[in-house]
Amino acid sequence: MYLQHFGLKEAPFGITPDTSFFFTSPHSQEALNTLLVAARSGEGFIKITGEVGTGKTLLCRKFITTLGEEFVTAYIPNPYLEPRSLMLALADELSLTLARDVDQHQLLKAITSRLMELAAQDKRVLLCLDEAQAIPLESLEALRLLTNLETEKRKLLQIVLFGQPELNQHLQLDSIRQLAQRITFHYHLGPLTRDDMEYYLAHRLRVAGFTGSRLFSRGAISVLYRASGGIPRLINIMAHKSLMLAYGQGKQQVARSHVQLAAADTIGVRRARWPWMAALATSALVAACGLTWALNK
Missing domain, CATH: 3.40.50.300 (P-loop containing nucleotide triphosphate hydrolases)
Structure with missing residues (x-):
């Protein structure tokens, strides 16, 4: 997947309840x-x-x-x-x-x-x-x-x-x-606050082995919080998709546009501005998955 691209040892945003990722908000x-x-x-x-x-x-x-x-x-x-x-x-x-x-x-x-x-x-x-x-x-x-x-x-x-x-x-x-x-x-x-969400992202990335600087841009974090409402499961799903999209484009940082596409492809998020992006998001994620499959052959 995108682990080697971002210098990760394991996927940071899985939705299984792994206690090693427990965040003390x-x-x-x-x-x-x-x-x-x-x-x-x-x-x-x-x-x-x-x-x-x-x-x-x-x-x-x-x-x-x-x-x-x-x-x-x-x-x-x-x-x-x-x-x-x-x-x-x-x-x-x-x-x-x-x-x-x-x-x-x-x-x-x-x-x-x-x-x-x-x-x-x-x-x-x-x-x-x-x-x-x-x-x-x-x-x-x-x-x-x-x-x-x-x-x-x-x-x-x-x-x-x-x-x-x-x-x-x-x-x-x-x-x-x-x-x-x-x-x-x-x-x-309750849900996470915006500040807590930023610490939450950093915590999970650190546990997964990330040692670099900011991986999610400030714009990406703003969109991620607005779309998720601070719900950890939605944050994880969209963060994972955003990393896939950034990887598919060869980017080293997740941008606002990556999160917008991830939100458009995710059920249950607040997507007031992005219904028109759903088809584009699906195509981009399929392309990113296709790139991963090709590189792993």
């Missing part, structure tokens, strides 16, 4: 601090919300890797599961071996026994649920009942919900108001 650091304080306090429910693409999954993984050895973590990335399936997923994360036809009573008994065993070893158990806005209401209620398990000192299981703002709407329903009342720590993860 004021928002993400405050969210991480909230999670760490809440986890160590031993409370039952913790909630992190944010719009699509604001970095909730990356924050979740960073949080898990930051916890000490006294924590045992269970991670369920897709909790769109009915209560029994969700309990089976938790049992699997806790390394429980169960009979294929285990009934609900034996399932809950096995989970409780495992939680008690870990508590006796001074271990704290954290269940992290990503995309929590998708959890069925009956499964949320089942989770609430699990957090009733406790010693004289603390809960046997803490649950961290990472979800889009729709999660807040679900928690306002009367049917699960008892769960909502148990959320003692929460944080809303």
